[in-house]
Amino acid sequence: MTVENLTYKSFGNRSILIEWPAIIDEKILNSVLNYKNAIKKNSIKVIVDIISTYNSLTIFYHTSIENIDSEMLTLKSIYNEQYSLKIAKNYLWKIPVCYDQKFGLDLEEISKKNGLPIDEIIGIHSRQIYTVYFIGFLPGFLYLGGLDEKLYFQRKSDPRLVVEKGAVGIGALQTGIYPQESAGGWNIIGNSPIQFFDRKNEQPCFAQAGDKVKFIPIDIKSHEEIFNLVAYKRYHIESEVVNA
């Protein structure tokens, strides 16, 4: 994708928004993340943070941007130079999920309305490999792409006031895990005993944009065991490098 496909806008007086075409697509994600890395490698001092999403980068500056045109030119020249860069290392994370109906509060409803036996819902959901597009909404909430269309299910029109920590949900064509107790409108199909955000770690979330996720079905007993191991920091999430 050439720089002409991108649009550059100011967003307030302290940030620049760069947008790709508005589609959820891995090629676009890779282009977004490569550009983000290239900007980071240039270590421009006045840049304090960069938020990447499906199709955008928002670049935050320390103070008001004096000359927006020259700043945009600098960013464009970085885009044109970045192709020699090595892509960042990404991992496939194997996330244990218990799909027991004790946790999967909405499995039955999805099963009825989508005409799929519960076993098949679990089979489809845990067979896919999902892509982490970005982290947002809550600390450690992964936006995952790649849900099978058979599992498409509208968000609840009346969101639950309390969704449990670790709840695995489906919201339209997205799936994800609530990293903390929260209100939420997604349909809950299971629960993961893993900690997705740990304030005590230098890198508080193990995953990053561009990583992959696969769900591994576990029973209630293993859920409890892993939960306890996680509490004592004895659980090691299985992972492999995907793009070495």
Added chain:
Amino acid sequence: MLKVVSQGVYASVQDLGRIGYANVGVPISGAMDHDSAKLANLILHNDIDDAIIEITLGGSSFQFLKETIICICGADLNATIDSIKVICNHPVIVKKDSVLIFERPNYGTRAYLAIKGGFLNKKVLNSRSFFKEVTKKYVLKKDDEILFNEIKVVDNQSLSVVKLNRELFLITNLEVYEGPEFTLLSKKQKRQLENIEFTISKDNNRMGYKLVENIENKLKSILTSAVMPGTVQLTPSGKLIVLMRDCQVTGGYPRVLQLTDSAINILSQKTANDTFKFKIVPLN
């Protein structure tokens, strides 16, 4: 040590926020009204990023378990120390065991209590600002204790006093830039944004302020993208939400306006039923 005697409406420890963790979904947080928090620290010759306590709408009281010097800026919440009125924007010596009480506001919504040397609760990800699941506590509750260093006061001649312009709290024009999706709005919608006098709804907190009035709206949601404090979102129902310091890092509603830094501070001193107008200003 500072001990919380009564919780009040909402009080929390804040500094100027947690920058650089948006990639793991951590909001910036920090004092809602940066200007008042900085001023309180400056008057005490602290660093401007030192931790302060933000007190919303009063009802909170605190006991000092050591001697120190404090300064209160921002809203005037009729603060008293051992029943003596505290002058805002002025360094005040506090004796051991005295009790500071905040009551109903005279003007403004959020007061800032700075202390010589700053509050010393543990830094998490480079900041002392409270935020749920990031810091252990997210709101101060009765009997909570917050560390600070004792200061033996000799005299306070070197400390400055600032005369504050109260008008700041009465401003009803909020300066805004056009947001990234502003150009998608119809002429009528743009006119409504600038002409309607908006009212802050009861649904307002550190994450955002929902406004009462409706804008006619047929705009669809956007693909989830970055938002920041001061972003004004237009929801499908036509309601506007002004995001504040604890806002999420991403959102899917069109971002129609972006408050200037000073407009965020001004809005932080307003609350439910207060009204204002947006005034669009050019960048630079």
